[in-house]
Amino acid sequence: MILGHSRILELLPRLKAQTLLFTGPEGVGRRTVARWFAAGLNCEGGFPPCGSCSSCRQGVLSDYLEISPEAETKSGKKARVPQIRLEQIAPRPASGQTEGAGENVLDWIATYPRYKIKVVVIDGAHLLGEPAANALLKVLEEPPMYARLILIAPERETVLPTLVSRSLEVAFAPLPEALLRTLSSDPDLLAFAEGSVGRVRWALDNPAEFGKLTGRTDGVIEALSSGPAQTLEALKLLLELDGALPYLGRRLRQAFAPQSPQYAQALQSVAQAQDALAAYVGEDLVQTLLALRLSRLR
Ligand SMILES: [Zn+2]
16 A cells, blocks of 8 residues: 555656656665556556556566665675665676576676566665776666666665666655654654654554664663763663664754754764764764763753
C-alpha cells in the first residue's frame, strides 16, 4: 500500500524520460513508488498495476533490479559510510565467473525484458563511488529502449551533476502528519517519524527498540544541564543504537528555540560529529567532543 504521493502516482505513467531521479527524505516511500512504477510499466493493463496478470503476479521480480550501498567493506568490517561499488554497476574486467559476485547493472540490462520494460533502481545514488558513477553514466547516456532507470537520493545536490543532468527529478515531500495518523496516533512516534512512513513502520514493528531510542535520547537532553561528564555517559548509551545521531539532532531542534544561537550550535555539533564518524575519527573522541559542546549550550 502506498501512503500519499497521489500527484506523483498520477504523473509518473505520463513521463517519458528514461532516467528519473527520486529525491526526498528517507523513509518517505520513494522505493515503494519505484516498485509500483515498475509493476505498472510491465502490467498487461498498464497503470495502475492490476495485481493479477502474469507480470504482476511475478511481483516485478523478473524485470526489476535494485542496487543499494553495501554496508560492509571488503575486509568484512562494517563501513561507516556505505558505498555502491563498481562491481555492482559493471562486470569486473577480464574476470570469468567471480566468486560471490552479485548481479551488476551493465550485464543485467544487456538482455531483453521478460515482459515489457526493465527497471533498474539505484537506491542511494548519492553513495555511488566515483568509478561506479562513471560506469553508470555510460548506461544513462544510452540506455536500451526497453530500460528505465530510477536514481534515489535525499536531494539532487547530493548526486554527481553528470548524473543529475541526464535525469528528470521527481521530488517527494514528507508525508503530512494527518496521513501518518492513520497508522499511529502516538504523539512521540509521530514526532519521531517527521513525515516518514518508513520510520512509523519501523517504530511500530520494533516497539522495544523505539522505546530505547526515545528513552536514551531523553536521557541525553536531561543530562545537558548537569555537565559534560553526565552528558557523555548518556551519549555513549544512546550511540549504541542505530540512527541515534539524526534523531538526537531532530530532538535538539525541539529542545531549543529555532531562532536561538543554541539551536544553530546544537545542530552544527551533531553534524560535525556525524562527519567525524564518517571520516573514521575515533568514536571516543567524537563522543567526548559532542558531549562537551552540547553541555555548554545549557
Ligand atoms: Zn497486472
